[in-house]
Structure formats: structure tokens, C-alpha cells
Amino acid sequence: MSRAERLLTLVQALRRRRRPVAGAELAAELGVSLRTLYRDIQALIGQGAPIDGEAGVGYVLRPGFMLPPLMFTEDEIEALVFGARLAATRADERLASSAENALAKIAAVLPPDLADRMDATGLIVAPAWNANRDGVDLSLVRAAIRNETRLEFSYVNEKGLASRRVVWPIAVAFFERVRVLTAWCELRADYRHFRVDRMSDAVDLGVRYPRRRRVLLKEWRELEGAAPAWREVADAADTVPVPRRKSA
Incomplete structure (x- = not known):
């Protein structure tokens, strides 16, 4: 994977954990050496990531950090589009509208090539067959x-x-x-x-x-x-x- 993808993966790995995690564990998860992991941690800190900790102790990412611009893999983009289209056919009207709005917000901050892939995805959700109408809102x-x-x-x-x-x-x-x-x-x-x-x-x-x-x-x-x-x-x-x- 590219360095940019590796840094994003590292942020996600830290975000999943609420307690400090050892550098060796993170390095093993990313498939890199411990030295590379330490360099990546310093690179993220240099970009403003609020990471606390040190070598030999462990690292933790304080809540609320986002790494702009948003970056997704092709599979992640297809998952987002598929989920929104599924909501449009299975959920109530308000939730379906919210899913479409969320996709629009994501597309607005994606790099142009990734935004184009959102529109061009080949995943289609068929309308619900013989669906029963909800009795309540x-x-x-x-x-x-x-x-x-x-x-x-x-x-x-x-x-x-x-x-x-x-x-x-x-x-x-x-x-x-x-x-x-x-x-x-x-x-x-x-x-x-x-x-x-x-x-x-x-x-x-x-x-x-x-x-x-x-x-x-x-x-x-x-x-x-x-x-x-x-x-x-x-x-x-x-x-x-x-x-x-x-x-x-």
C-alpha cells in the first residue's frame, strides 16, 4: 500500500482503540517494521493528529480527529453507495433522504476522481418486492x-x-x-x-x-x-x- 494509504490505515487503527496500544501491535497490524511505524506516528503528529504516547509505552488518538481530504478505497466507496441505495428502498422516507444527503456531503469533499467513482458504481438495489406499508411513522x-x-x-x-x-x-x-x-x-x-x-x-x-x-x-x-x-x-x-x- 502507498504511504498515504498506510497513514490513513494507521489513523483508523488508532481510532478503533480507546486505550493506548503498543507500537509493536500497530506495526504488526500494518505489516511494517517498528521503525517505520514510529516514523508514521511522527508524520501524523506533524500533520496535526492529536496522538499521545511514546515508544515503549503505547499510543492513543484523542477523539475528534479527521484526516482531510476524505480518502476511501473503491470497495469502501461501493459500500457507502450500496448502503445509501439500500436505505432508499428499505428505510422510511426521512432516513432515505438523510442517506442521500450524507452521500452528497461525502462527494463534496472527495477528490474529483473518487467522487466520479461514486456516480459510476455498478451496484444497483432493486425495489423491495411486495413490501407491506408501515402502520406507523x-x-x-x-x-x-x-x-x-x-x-x-x-x-x-x-x-x-x-x-x-x-x-x-x-x-x-x-x-x-x-x-x-x-x-x-x-x-x-x-x-x-x-x-x-x-x-x-x-x-x-x-x-x-x-x-x-x-x-x-x-x-x-x-x-x-x-x-x-x-x-x-x-x-x-x-x-x-x-x-x-x-x-x-
Whole structure:
């Protein structure tokens, strides 16, 4: 790789770590000698990178540093464009518009040749097939997830049974035809999955739920079979609970 690419890779390697990392570890990750790594560290510091540390102790990059102009590999450019186009066909209108705006901002600061490649990428995302319309404004659901606030809505399961729920929303899965909300349901006192097209009359109660979303999400992910249950519920009801570990 070129020196410019190596410096960018080094910045990314430092950004991924919150604690000091040894020079030898960074050198091994980049595939360079320790002497080259030390020279690269000094070069970045000379360009204004807020790197703390020293040889034999370790290095850490203080938050907030960007290395202009933005540089991406061809694969990274295709990933950005693909993700934005996927959002345009799978996400709600506001999120789709935000994805397009983000791409425009990135293109504005890229070197001309890389900006041209964004327009010329050959990856195309087909429209969602036979997609079901959302029963509620998904941007409201996403806001409740970000703010960690209780969400109340009416829900009709696949048997036609209606209920009013208050949940602690933690994530939304985007499938080809439906979106599925994962949440802690106060009615069931457990994790449940809700198809968004079966929800209606949603209200963000504006009241934070008692546990942090990150903790809830980690707990949900650790449940045995939780991820498969998330996918299967796209064609099922919230009456299917998240599988639990069997006791010894």
C-alpha cells in the first residue's frame, strides 16, 4: 500500500482503540517494521493528529480527529453507495433522504476522481418486492430508540387479536417486505418482536425507560436463538417469545 494509504490505515487503527496500544501491535497490524511505524506516528503528529504516547509505552488518538481530504478505497466507496441505495428502498422516507444527503456531503469533499467513482458504481438495489406499508411513522420509532424512551402503540397479531402495548424499543430490523421492532414489552414482561405494518397509533411517551438501551440490546443478543427469532418473526407474531437458555 502507498504511504498515504498506510497513514490513513494507521489513523483508523488508532481510532478503533480507546486505550493506548503498543507500537509493536500497530506495526504488526500494518505489516511494517517498528521503525517505520514510529516514523508514521511522527508524520501524523506533524500533520496535526492529536496522538499521545511514546515508544515503549503505547499510543492513543484523542477523539475528534479527521484526516482531510476524505480518502476511501473503491470497495469502501461501493459500500457507502450500496448502503445509501439500500436505505432508499428499505428505510422510511426521512432516513432515505438523510442517506442521500450524507452521500452528497461525502462527494463534496472527495477528490474529483473518487467522487466520479461514486456516480459510476455498478451496484444497483432493486425495489423491495411486495413490501407491506408501515402502520406507523418509522422515524418516530427510530427517535424513541435513540432517546431510550417508552413507546406506546396498538398492535394486531397474525390471529387478528388487538392489544395496546407500552414497550422499551431497542432495535429495528429491515427485511425486504417488512420492518420488525425488537423491544422489551411491559405487558409481557419480556422481549418481543413487532411487525411495524401491524402497529398503529404510536406515541412516544417521552419518558426514559429504566435500563440503558445498550444493556438491553446486549442482553437480547446473548439470548440463545435471539437472532434467528428476529428473522422468523417477519412472518410470525409477537406471541413468539425470544428463546431462553435451558438451565443445566
